[in-house]
Amino acid sequence: MNRPLILLIGALALGAAIFAGSFFASRHVTAMCCVKPSDDLAWLQTEFHLGDAAMTRVRQLHEGYLPKCGELCAKIAEKKGELNLILGNSTNVTAEAQVKLNEIAALRTECQSNMLQHFITVSQAMPPEEGKRYLAEMKKITLGDHEQIEQTMSNDTGHEHHH
């Protein structure tokens, strides 16, 4: 290989290393500085430009919602444990297992319904435009994922549809 080519390759490698080094270092520093893991609601305030009054209201709603959500999650976990016990030695879905599946589905529906209601209530505590944006974002995350999964499953003809 001739000298100019080696020089050019070396210079490109050095340039790439400088760019990559500064990119990853500054990304890490920025990511570390901007995240406040102690406050789950910090994102809401900055993203949706909430004032102190709106933030106080949102915080109240959030704190009121969490125990209900936790209670439902505990019930779902309990029912899942029961379902596992029923399915433990069985080779097919028994009537008893079906009942547990229905109970879990009902609890999940209730949980999702409560969650959507919470999103709507929170969005109403925000300035109208920000509220709309918040609701759209939350719907995209909580409902969009399901749509995406269902779409993937329905397109995947080679596999069984399983939740």
Added chain:
Amino acid sequence: MNEKKNLPDDAALTALLRPARVSPDLPPGFQQNVWRRIEDSEAAVPTTSWLDAMAALILRPRFAAAAAAVLLLAGILAGTANGRQLARHEAEMNYVASVAPAFAR
């Protein structure tokens, strides 16, 4: 003054010396050789390729320093923008995890 005074003597001296000057015969093909060497030297002027030009550019300290500074700055700017997005996404997921644990990614 001295030059003017010496002029007649110099001319006489030159006239006297002229026949004594030895003018050696040129080797055969001297003129052709001279022309050939001129042509060869013209043909031998290297035509610099883009690779050579780039290498020469890279070796210039000012260019190298400027390029390094630009890359460093671009990396910092891109990294900061990406880090902000990352932090925003992480904060969003923290919130979603607190209200809808099943949907947090």
